[in-house]
Amino acid sequence: MTNLPYLSMLILLPLIGSLLVFAIPAALGAVRIKSVALGFSLLTFALFVLAGLQFELGTDDQFQLTENYEWIGAFGVSWSVGVDGLGLVMLGLVSILVPVVLLAAWRDVTDEAAGKFFALVLMLQSFVTAVFVATDLFMFYVFFEVMLIPMYFLIGRYGNADRRKAAVKFLIFSLVGGLVLLAGVISVWVQSIQITGFGSFDLEYLANLDLSVESQRWLFAAFFFAFAIKAPLVPLHSWLPDAAGSSSPAVAVLLIGILDKVGTYGMLRFLLPMFPEASVELAPIALTLAVLSIFYGAVMAIGSRDMKRLMAYVSISHFGFIVLGIFAFTTQGISGAMFYMLSHGLSTAALFLAAGYLMHRTSSSKIDDHAGAFQTTPLLAGFILFGALSSVALPGLASFIAEFTVLLGTFARYPVLAAVATLGIVVAAVYALWLYQRTMTGHPSDAVTGIKDISGREVIALSPIVALTIALGFVPQPAFDILNPTSAKVMEQVNQVDPEALIEGGN
């Protein structure tokens, strides 16, 4: 069991499922097609659990479950995969969210379109998995771009009236970022040849490359630009509200919960290890953008009249926290940022899917159309409140642990910046509770009168998310046990140590 190529299988299994679902004739019935898709996603989850059981804590190797096959020998490109703590956690997030999203979106699309929709989701899962396990920069880049294709169709075909425009905007932004990234990737490769005499895209080889600070700066700029579009940081964010606002809730969850994580993931996996000196030197820029994003996103969320746009802006704010933690260069900050990536995926799913249930019932995403929905859908109101509180980082939920550790880690190095960022939790309370107040309380509006409360299927789809969010809020340490070696490794790669305690006489 131990020597199976788990990671390649995790990439291939959903892809096979996707092709199979594509191939099933529609005449067989939408329910069967959907069941096959869901089955594949559950199978993938099972495979992930098996793979996770092979993962060992406390080993010296950075990457585990590694595989390495030659791909394009002439350029030193290989199909090389492996996971460390961060990769494993992201894989877990993907494996959990996809079945949840499929189940939640069971009736979001018409029966004729269901097969293609579900197949595209599975395809996306495959590509995103490849991104998260690639330890070869070229392979990472390829899947970084390829995953846009299913996403483009998911936004452009299954959203509201503005979906096509939004999909094109999403694609153009991503492609611009990807193009700059490509330039960076090629440049790294060329420089690696100049320095060592042979070119390779292997991560470890590139991380040990002795790049000059000058070229590191340029490469940092290129990589950071691409990842900041994906993450997204203000002012490169404007595609996200459109994309999330125009797509169906399930797609928005995949987009924000998983796809955007590639940006912050890329920062930790490639940006910091490959360009450590430049990262430390240019961190203030990243931190400034991060704090800007936190407040900008939160303020825009308050000003939003559309639920999905609001949630998209909330996510921009949250990505600000993640980037803040990454560039604080403390163990707590980086571990917290990685934990944030996990918890943000969960809280996004909780809020988006629950709100999606409501929007599906009223066929409107305008906040003002919903009022007093509590009277007709008390259970759904509970889930929406849970989602809102989760995005507020209420203590006792996973998002609190994440946000607090990020702020704590930042505070240790940049107290003023962290203090300013902490003020963001007040603004967060305003947007989240105001959303709840405007949608759930008061006298029922016409739109919500007579709608049905949440169904059993919908509860089942959301329960794992809710359970995980609470469980990780009280028992986060298993996740930190997995993540801490990664943050220690990153700290070592950027050559930073945690600040000492301030007390007189040392620690």
Place this chain on the structure above:
Amino acid sequence: MDVTNYIILSAILFSIGAVGVLVRRNAIVMFMSIELMLNATNLAFVAFARANGNFDGQVVAFFVMVVAAAEVVIGLAIIMAIFRTRKTASIDEANLLRA
């Protein structure tokens, strides 16, 4: 053996072929011009083969001929198809690529 003359001849034929492509409107005549250009390059190949003293140039010329033959077949078929729908062999009439 001075092959420069052959090269010059080849260039002249190529240029005349190019002018043919650019100024003649009859698709069939245009096609003949293209054939002429291909032949001009063939001549250059053969001349180079002679100059370099090996047969590779001749083999390439041979392949060019084969490809040209295939191309003529397809090209003429296309011209016939166009003629059938538009009742003309004028290349200017087939301007659907206009932006």
Place this chain on the structure above:
Amino acid sequence: MRYSFALEAISPSLTNQVATGSFANLWLLIALPLFGALVLLLGGNRTNSFGPLLAALMPIASFGFAVYLWLELLALPEELRSQNLILFEWINIGSFQVPFGLQLDPLSMSFVLLITGVGSLIHIYSLGYMDHDPGKRRFFGYLNLFVAAMLLLVLADNYLLLYVGWEGVGLASYLLIGYYQHKPSAAAAAKKAFVVNRVGDVGLSLAIMLMFVAFHTVTFAGISDKAEQGSATVLFLIGLFLLVGAAGKSAQVPLQSWLLDAMEGPTPVSALIHAATMVTAGVYLIVRSNSIYDLSVAAQNAVIVVGVVTLLAGAFIGMAKDDIKKALAASTMSQIGYMVLAAGLGPIGYVYAIMHLLTHGFFKAGMFLGAGSVMHAMNDEVDMRKFGALRAVMLITFGTFFVGYLAILGVPPFAGFYSKDLIIEAAFDRSIIAGIATLLGAGITAFYMSRLILMTFFSNKRWEDDAHPHESPATMTIPMILLAVGSVASGYLLTFNDSLKHWLAPVTGYKTPEPPIAIPVLIAMTLTTVAIGVAIAIRMYLRQADRVAPTNVSIFTKAARKDLYGDAINEAVFMRGGQKVVNGTTTVDNSVVEGSVRFIGRITLGLSKIIRATQTGYTRNYALAMLLGASLMLLLAAIVRL
């Protein structure tokens, strides 16, 4: 005897013991009400029938266990009375290590007894009060959730876990204030409470972060070990941040504005959360952080200033309120101001702060329940101007309320006399100004409480036509009676033989105050002030009160009616300002960010329009372009070779 002069000064002497025996089951205290909350909230409508009863049983069970643990604790020698139970490793990242640990020491024990005791009574009361409410299962679920969170707050052995309980009670408070979801005012009040509390949370968060940065620990034990090594600035800042947190939760100026609005919730909630327990969490936090405050006089001074301002502001607002619950809420604010002030006095005041907190828990909860009983009788009317002469129809309610009234006034031998007078003495010890303020506060309290009780139970009948007041059922009156008993006896019991001092001093330390004025003189001064307040009220309200509030009132009354313009300031500065920021950002996003994206798009479109002109569709044009390109490339090659 109120003082034992043998008790001069005690310094904190407890060290944590690993919990064994029955203390190892400490977690049950929290788990019981949490279990109740989970059953009721997850069980759905199936639990409608037995849910409320189950919910009421849970805090009672917790209370029983708490009493048992209390007796166990009493049996231990003084220095072993801090039991520390570490359940599991909570967070461990590098040097940031936080256990999921509970700590039971005399301070938290006092709170546990108060919370579970008063909590149980209010659960029982609610069985009667909420009897007709169709959604009461949810209500009881929230109540249980609150009790669990509050217990976690006081039992946590570190600041981060305290924070979890802190927010848990905030959440429960939010849910309960907004319990009447269909009322927009309730929803707005709930949100306001949460948001204002969040401002306080920022303070608490920053305090915890600073503690970690300074000391690399956030446990109470760790902080008190290392606090002495901290620099003055760090200690002051931690104290200040903690104060912000405490001000948010305890409705202290400038974060007081949410408490009066919070009265939108059902009355038992006001009694339990917004009078007896949650709002005192700030006092708990300050007393718990005594190791920080003892080392920073500047931080103590900040606490004192906040306490003084709040006690006066609350009393001032209380004078003008016609809404019975809001008047009581203003009074709560003021009384907590006393506690905070006392907590700011250091070892002199900690014990008194807690003592006042406990007695206040009894009499204020009792009065709130009384107010609830009145409202229950008057079709949920809260305007005192529509009450009057109720003492005859609601004898038990009036009796219990009157006991509470005497207690809050500080009439001997009721509970408030012991606790409040001690605070006044301690305040004089620190500063004359603070002392005078407390004295003044006592007088104003006497005035507005007399006004309240006169307008409600005495004076002329001003009822609405459809009002048929009647005494409340036993489930409601019994808790009121029990709380009244507490209001009478608690003060004496807590001071008898210096019991509370001996009990708490190992945690907080103690020092006897030495006010510049002789203590009997002070007592006389206090009682005189109170008597003056009562007299004015009787003169104004005993006979007759207007059915409609007069409008030609002084500027001070107007200010008090408007909560001293707290909301107006909030609205002008934060809401309007916030709105402007939101609008501004939205405009920037639309014009600058989106605008630049659109601008790039437009440039691209324009360029493509120009280039499109070259796409004539004529094959021969394309061929020409191709040939031109080939020629240029050749030319380039030729040039490069040259």
Place this chain on the structure above:
Amino acid sequence: MSLVFAISATLAVAGALGMLLSKRAVHSALFVALTMISLAVLYLQLSAPFLGMVQIIVYTGAVMMLFLFVLMIVGVDSSDSLTETLRGQRVAAIAVAVALGLLLTSSIGGAVIASGNSLDSTIAGGNVQAIANLMFGKYVLALEVTAALLVTAAVGAMVLAHRERITPKLNQREQQQARFADYALTGKHPGPLPPSGVYARHNAVDTPALLPDGSIAANSVPAPLQARGSVREVDQVDSQQIVDLSQGNVVIEGGDDGRN
């Protein structure tokens, strides 16, 4: 410069220019054939006898004949005109082509490096064997691919040239109905077009039929001939005779069977 080269080169250029300048496509094709043959001679001259033969067989023999076939099918139309319709195209084309020719001459012509060894000396078993060795050795993959290309091209040509019937074939009755419906709508003559040479001295296809008033029936000459402008003039005498005949002034002997 050998005499053979001088003659062949002259002929080749003349053929090329002829193709470029002749108005009729058929003439162009014949001129190209001339160029091809000249090139074949040049190949022989360049020690490539095999290619020379292939050139004659494939190009002159097959390709150019295919052109002629297609020309016959397509016929002639206005595209044969030599007047330029695209503004500036002719001038630009000539300028660019001249520039290209010069550039090619200067760059490629200068790049020739003579190795000095003659082809004849390297031939082991003659030219054909040498080429065969290369083709079935070094270039065997290209050869296979070319084979595939040829097959594909053959299939492709069939697909393109084949006309798929997309409407059901009309029977005579339906054709008749359609024709009269057309007449009702557009006034198009329902009967057959007038045959050429009716009432005329000649019955050649380029002779137009004449209407009873002596004027020309425009439809009686096939369109390609009209497009080419080769419609025969009508004699004045002929038309006058027709007018006379139609007015009964003249009676033709032997043509009176059952008429009058």
